[in-house]
Amino acid sequence: MTAIPGRSRLAFKGLSFSKAPRRGAVSVIDIVVLALCAIAAVSINSQYAGEIMIRTFLWAGLALAWNIAGGYAGLISFGHAAFFAIGAYTSTILLLAWGISPWLGIIVGALFAGCAGALLTTICARLRGPFFILSTLAAGEVTRIAALNWRSLTGGPEGLEIPPVPSALDMVFKNQWPYLALVLAYMVLMFGLSAWIEQSRYGYFLFATRDDEDGAAAIGINPWAMRVSAMALSAALAGIGGTLYAQYFLYLDPTHIVSPDISFEFALICAIGGLGTASGPVLGALIIVPLSELLRGWLSQSASGLHLVIYGTVVVVVILYFPSGISGAIARAWPQGFGKSFISNEERAL
Amino acid sequence: MDTIVQLLVSGVMLGGIYAVMSIGLTLIFGVLKIVNFAHGEFLMLAMYSAWAVVTFTGVNAYVAMIVVIPLLFVFGVVVYWLIVRPAVDKPHLIVVFATMGLSIAMQNLALVLMTADLRDIPPLLSGTSLHFGPLYLRLELVIGFLISIIVTAALMLFIKRSYLGKAIRATVQDRDAAMLMGINVPRLFLLTFAAGSALVGLAGCIMIPLYSTFPTVGLNFVLIAYVIVVLGGMGSMEGALLGGICVGVVQSLSGYYVAPAYGQMFYFLIFLLVMVFRPNGLLGQRGAAMIGINE
Numbered sequence: 001m002t003a004i005p006g007r008s009r010l011a012f013k014g015l016s017f018s019k020a021p022r023r024g025a026v027s028v029i030d031i032v033v034l035a036l037c038a039i040a041a042v043s044i045n046s047q048y049a050g051e052i053m054i055r056t057f058l059w060a061g062l063a064l065a066w067n068i069a070g071g072y073a074g075l076i077s078f079g080h081a082a083f084f085a086i087g088a089y090t091s092t093i094l095l096l097a098w099g100i101s102p103w104l105g106i107i108v109g110a111l112f113a114g115c116a117g118a119l120l121t122t123i124c125a126r127l128r129g130p131f132f133i134l135s136t137l138a139a140g141e142v143t144r145i146a147a148l149n150w151r152s153l154t155g156g157p158e159g160l161e162i163p164p165v166p167s168a169l170d171m172v173f174k175n176q177w178p179y180l181a182l183v184l185a186y187m188v189l190m191f192g193l194s195a196w197i198e199q200s201r202y203g204y205f206l207f208a209t210r211d212d213e214d215g216a217a218a219i220g221i222n223p224w225a226m227r228v229s230a231m232a233l234s235a236a237l238a239g240i241g242g243t244l245y246a247q248y249f250l251y252l253d254p255t256h257i258v259s260p261d262i263s264f265e266f267a268l269i270c271a272i273g274g275l276g277t278a279s280g281p282v283l284g285a286l287i288i289v290p291l292s293e294l295l296r297g298w299l300s301q302s303a304s305g306l307h308l309v310i311y312g313t314v315v316v317v318v319i320l321y322f323p324s325g326i327s328g329a330i331a332r333a334w335p336q337g338f339g340k341s342f343i344s345n346e347e348r349a350l
Numbered sequence: 351m352d353t354i355v356q357l358l359v360s361g362v363m364l365g366g367i368y369a370v371m372s373i374g375l376t377l378i379f380g381v382l383k384i385v386n387f388a389h390g391e392f393l394m395l396a397m398y399s400a401w402a403v404v405t406f407t408g409v410n411a412y413v414a415m416i417v418v419i420p421l422l423f424v425f426g427v428v429v430y431w432l433i434v435r436p437a438v439d440k441p442h443l444i445v446v447f448a449t450m451g452l453s454i455a456m457q458n459l460a461l462v463l464m465t466a467d468l469r470d471i472p473p474l475l476s477g478t479s480l481h482f483g484p485l486y487l488r489l490e491l492v493i494g495f496l497i498s499i500i501v502t503a504a505l506m507l508f509i510k511r512s513y514l515g516k517a518i519r520a521t522v523q524d525r526d527a528a529m530l531m532g533i534n535v536p537r538l539f540l541l542t543f544a545a546g547s548a549l550v551g552l553a554g555c556i557m558i559p560l561y562s563t564f565p566t567v568g569l570n571f572v573l574i575a576y577v578i579v580v581l582g583g584m585g586s587m588e589g590a591l592l593g594g595i596c597v598g599v600v601q602s603l604s605g606y607y608v609a610p611a612y613g614q615m616f617y618f619l620i621f622l623l624v625m626v627f628r629p630n631g632l633l634g635q636r637g638a639a640m641i642g643i644n645e
Binding site: 076123126127129131135137139142146260264268271275304305306307308309311312313314315316319320323 | 379384385433436437440442443444446447448450451452453454455456457458459461462565569573576577580584609612614615618619621622625626629
């Protein structure tokens with residue numbers, strides 16, 4: 001059977017490679033970075049380093065999930081902690097109440113989170129810019145208050161605890177290795193998915209909707225479907241991260257996991273790394289998470305919170321002077337790499 | 351019956367105070383078309399400054415305004431020069447993330463310098479309440495409400511009547527046309543941002559007798575301010591007053607009849623409902639929510 005030429009070219013163009021980070025291509029830098037992550041994960045020898053690495057990879061995966069909505073579709077969400085928490089709570093409640101394995105719960109959680117994302121975007125279908133951002137923030141707060149007060153379901157402010165009985169079926173492990181492998185796989189999968197979206201027909205539809213909604217509608221793209229599907233996908237993937245978080249920490253504290261701080265963190269990792277590129281969130285997380293963990297360790301004796309003062313200042317400087325983030329800066333410094341990220345694209349339009 | 355009247359009256363008064371806290375945000379949004387995500391931390395700074403003035407000089411919080419308002423004005427100027435001005439013509443994302451970074455830095459700087467302890471000032475006149483027939487009202491609440499109403503009214507009058515107010519309204523309507531008419535728009539931006547910040551200073555002085563301050567105090571109040579500003583219609587001052595009173599009454603009623611925690615849920619749900627059915631708010635500019643503002 002012969003494939004329809006025009007269509008197959010678009011649908012199965014396949015990933016291409018480039019030196020510097022570039023939209024729609026896996027760059028040499030990405031491969032080196034991911035390989036280094038794997039090597040680092042295999043060669044760690046201390047509990048502390050392992051913990052930092054697990055957090056880094058998990059946060060990189062979550063930032064990549066956020067980036068699908070925030071970067072590719074331009075739907076900046078400050079409520080992603082809600083989707084993260086829906087994933088975490090769903091699998092945990094299924095496990096505690098009915099003994100359903102988190103391996104299954106992770107899928108159910110992702111579905112619930114995805115539905116929540118679709119619902120939120122449908123509700124806010126007409127809103128743009130700051131109005132959309134504030135609505136996502138409000139939705140996150142509604143979820144937080146629900147998690148704190150719906151005692152029969154979420155255990156209220158005391159949170160939920162997963163019994164620390166090692167069992168591969170319940171996704172509870174005695175040592176760090178399986179967790180490290182899980183979150184590394186999560187990050188690599190999210191990266192692969194992001195890189196695939198960038199060069200796919202769907203990705204181009206998202207970029208078109210983001211950059212010029214009327215124009216996209218005029219050439220037959222349904223902007224509403226693009227926005228809803230991107231947010232649903234992003235929310236579902238964040239939900240998967242939520243289950244992994246729950247299974248690693250074995251404790252869900254509603255004041256922490258649904259706090260706006262977590263949502264801001266996903267967004268800021270992407271902003272620093274480079275919005276709307278697959279490399280950006282990975283680079284952002286690999287730099288920010290270990291650095292802030294280490295700074296917290298060093299500075300906690302003298303002044304707790306100082307690491308976040310530095311972090312906040314870095315965010316301001318990076319976003320004002322390198323608006324396309326680290327990956328954009330690399331792409332610009334590297335000849336032959338046409339780094340196109342969200343903001344540099346818009347900058348040219350201005 | 352008395353209970354309902356009591357709850358309504360104290361809700362309205364609380365709403366007036368919330369309104370003055372939100373007016374700076376809505377003013378800045380109306381003119382510059384940006385949301386200052388560090389607004390809550392401006393309030394935190396104002397409350398700490400008011401607390402410091404009261405604690406170290408012994409004057410009462412309303413006298414402390416003489417120091418706190420100019421301080422916040424200057425702070426607004428500095429933030430405008432360093433962070434807002436380089437970002438104001440760029441896509442709205444830049445200003446969102448830049449002010450977000452500022453908010454994190456300020457919040458944690460407060461944590462480093464002031465620790466997480468709650469700071470409050472001794473009550474005015476040893477906590478007397480006023481009696482109006484069956485009503486009991488805290489003196490600080492009444493004074494705060496009166497100041498809020500006077501300031502809001504004066505500000506509205508200023509915007510309606512004065513030459514500068516006219517320039518502000520022209521800039522709100524059409525930035526480019528205003529510039530062509532010889533209005534110094536960048537100067538107006540600076541002035542508006544600083545004035546919005548000064549209004550937060552005023553709000554801090556009104557609020558310090560009622561609430562204690564701590565490094566993350568801004569987050570609680572800024573979420574309320576966002577609700578109020580969206581409810582009233584972003585950029586509308588009358589709307590902020592109306593929205594503030596709505597939120598105050600909802601909070602006061604739900605705090606009594608339902609649990610206070612669900613009261614918060616109520617106004618976030620109201621917020622989402624407003625976004626769905628009347629995205630421009632009660633008194634906002636038509637179509638504001640649908641266009642991507644700072645495209």
